[in-house]
Amino acid sequence: MTHYIYSTSGPAVGFIRGRYIHALDGRAIGQLRDTHVHQLAGPHVGELYQDQVVDMHKGNQGNIGNPGNPGNPGSPGSPGSRGNRGCPFPDVFSKLL
DSSP states (O other): OOEEEEOTTSBEEEEEETTEEEETTSOEEEEEETTEEEETTSBEEEEEETTEEEOOSOOOOOBOOOOOOOOOOOOOOOOOBOOOOOOSSOBOGGGGO
C-alpha cells in the first residue's frame, strides 16, 4: 500500500517508500528520520504531520547527509484530493522540490 503525502489544501503531492519521499512521478525528493523531513541532500525542511510536510516550529533538526540515489519506483497513481483538513501549520512540501 502506498503512503501518500498531501498538501495542506488537500491534493496528493507525493508518497513515501521506505525512508524516502518521492514526488508523484516517482522521483526521490526527500528523506525521513522519524517524523523529521529532510531534503534528499540532507538539510531539514519540516515535520511529517497528518500525512503533510509542515513547519511545526521545532527548530532546525540538522543535516542528515545525502544517501545517494534511492532510485525511482515509478508513479503509484494519484488518490485525488482528500480536502482541506484545517492544518494549523504552514505547508513546506515545496521546499523538497
